[in-house]
Amino acid sequence: MDITHLVEKAKKLRQEGSYDKAEALLKSAIDEEINDWSIWDQLGHVMVAKTDYEEAVEAFRKAVDLNSSSFFSWLSLGYASKEGGDLAGAIAFTEAAMDLTETPLHQGMVLYNLACYTCLSGEKEKALNYLERCFKKDESIKDWAREDSDLDALRTDARYIRLLEN
Numbered sequence: 001m002d003i004t005h006l007v008e009k010a011k012k013l014r015q016e017g018s019y020d021k022a023e024a025l026l027k028s029a030i031d032e033e034i035n036d037w038s039i040w041d042q043l044g045h046v047m048v049a050k051t052d053y054e055e056a057v058e059a060f061r062k063a064v065d066l067n068s069s070s071f072f073s074w075l076s077l078g079y080a081s082k083e084g085g086d087l088a089g090a091i092a093f094t095e096a097a098m099d100l101t102e103t104p105l106h107q108g109m110v111l112y113n114l115a116c117y118t119c120l121s122g123e124k125e126k127a128l129n130y131l132e133r134c135f136k137k138d139e140s141i142k143d144w145a146r147e148d149s150d151l152d153a154l155r156t157d158a159r160y161i162r163l164l165e166n
Contacts, residue, residue, distance in 0.1 A: 003029075007038045014046050022046045037066035041073045044080060053084030064096075071100040078113060087121040108137035116150035127151070128159050135163060 006029055013022035026043040040063035047056035060077035064070060078094035081087075094117065098110045111134035119127035131151075134141055142164055145151055154160040 003034065003036045003038060006034075007042045010039075010042045010046065014042070014049055019046055019050045023050070035066065037063045037070060037073070040066065041070065041076070044073070044076055048076070048080055048083070051083075053080050056080035057084055057086075057089075069100060071097055071102075071106060074100060075109065075113065078117070082113075082117055082120070087117055090117045091121070104137045108134050108141055111137065112141050112144065115145075116148060119151050119153050122153075124154060124157065127154060128157065128163070131160070131163055 006025065010022040010025050013019075013025065023043065023046050026039055026046065029039050030043070040059045044056045044059035044063060047053070047059055057077065057080045060073055060080055063073040064077060067073065074093055074097035078090045078092075078097060081093055082090035091114065094110055094113045098107070098114075101107045101110055111130045115127045115130035115134060118124075118130060131145060131154075135145075146164060151160075
């Protein structure tokens with residue numbers, strides 16, 4: 001099985017909720033010394049689905065080591081780091097993703113994640129600045145901001161309320 005088909009099969013298994021099968025398939029390829037970034041990236045997604053953030057971070061780190069230009073691997077590494085409790089890492093990895101953005105949508109995604117991570121780390125002013133920039137890229141992200149518990153510390157802030165209303 002070629003790498004593309006292997007990764008697609010693992011992705012399908014993950015989407016079906018067969019996380020253990022997807023993990024076994026990917027790790028089998030790794031054991032056979034098939035060292036492709038997309039295998040590691042998909043393994044990271046499987047481990048996120050299994051809520052094993054430590055192993056997800058390791059997999060995404062390997063993916064970006066093998067392909068440092070993968071926007072979504074960097075973004076996912078940031079998310080897995082956040083979920084694993086490493087907010088400083090989450091911010092650093094997500095900032096690395098920003099250097100790879102090519103579209104306003106991707107820029108908005110990065111800015112939104114940075115807003116969440118800085119808010120969680122207690123940097124409310126920085127979070128508000130990221131949100132303001134984010135909403136300029138894509139106003140539809142306001143819907144996420146209204147519901148996301150990562151931004152709970154901003155709920156009563158007058159600037160946050162104004163940003164959501166405009």
